Amino acid sequence: MACGDRCDDGTGQLGPGRERAVDGGQVCLTVLGGFDLSVGGTTVTVSTGAQRLLAYTALCCRGAVPRALVAGALWPDTAERCAYASLRSALTRLPAAGRRVLEVGPAELRLADGVEVDIRGARTLAGEILAPRATLGRLALGLTAVEDLSADLLPGWYDDWTLLEAESWRRLRIHALEALAGAFVGAGRFPEAVAAAGAAVRADPLRESSQTCLIRAHLAEGNAGEALRDVECYERRLRAELGMPAPARLRRLVAVAAYGGAAGRDS
Numbered sequence: 001m002a003c004g005d006r007c008d009d010g011t012g013q014l015g016p017g018r019e020r021a022v023d024g025g026q027v028c029l030t031v032l033g034g035f036d037l038s039v040g041g042t043t044v045t046v047s048t049g050a051q052r053l054l055a056y057t058a059l060c061c062r063g064a065v066p067r068a069l070v071a072g073a074l075w076p077d078t079a080e081r082c083a084y085a086s087l088r089s090a091l092t093r094l095p096a097a098g099r100r101v102l103e104v105g106p107a108e109l110r111l112a113d114g115v116e117v118d119i120r121g122a123r124t125l126a127g128e129i130l131a132p133r134a135t136l137g138r139l140a141l142g143l144t145a146v147e148d149l150s151a152d153l154l155p156g157w158y159d160d161w162t163l164l165e166a167e168s169w170r171r172l173r174i175h176a177l178e179a180l181a182g183a184f185v186g187a188g189r190f191p192e193a194v195a196a197a198g199a200a201v202r203a204d205p206l207r208e209s210s211q212t213c214l215i216r217a218h219l220a221e222g223n224a225g226e227a228l229r230d231v232e233c234y235e236r237r238l239r240a241e242l243g244m245p246a247p248a249r250l251r252r253l254v255a256v257a258a259y260g261g262a263a264g265r266d267s
Helices: 048-060 067-074 080-092 118-130 143-148 161-185 190-203 209-220 226-243 248-258 263-264
Strands: 027-030 036-041 103-104 107-109
Touching: 027 080, 027 118, 048 067, 048 103, 048 107, 048 161, 067 080, 067 107, 080 107, 103 118, 103 161, 103 209, 118 143, 118 161, 143 161, 143 263, 161 190, 161 248, 209 226
Parallel strands: none
Antiparallel strands: 027 036, 103 107
16 A cells, blocks of 8 residues: 555554655645645645545644544534544545645644644734734735735635634624725825725625725725715615615715715705
């Protein structure tokens, strides 16, 4: 049997010599915008079950985690024995590159050292933006930062653990995007401010604070008409989805900027 095939020794442990069966290169696990595993820049094909195992380990495991916890989380609707069997099967079917992602012991597993996971860098970026006294100059941020904060976590995945992690990431990135939009406005970098606020709105189209950021960015750039169109679009969405009107303060915000408040008083 080749080294690359020696994954399961009956307990689900990775067999010896596995590193020799894998080409070198940085191992990167992508969970933002969809799942992807690559080694040295080359995408590795992974089965659906293995994808779930690798993604769960990267997102939900802080250090070594008992196999029972992993099996129960990934196969919650099956008997314990069947869940263990499914976990062993997923480990066995991991390709050689996939085995580099995990360190597997008799009773626990963990993410291997040196594996790059995109969500970790994105969370760090969000934390830096939201840190007290953070400044654009110190962080040297631009449109790349907006892009890094714009992707959903594992869209189309509906496991309970995935939805919880996705919602946590959505809230964090929206706060970071709103803060980033405000910082860009303050620095006079209006296209980037619009991009950041727009990404926040796309993450949650009904969120008033994100919509306000976008309107302020348009107004700061001198585009009152664009701001008014966004207000009207927001009003239509609120009425259609929640049956409620948009806050009058959003229209007043546009009126004050465009007409010095006269239009707001006339209305």
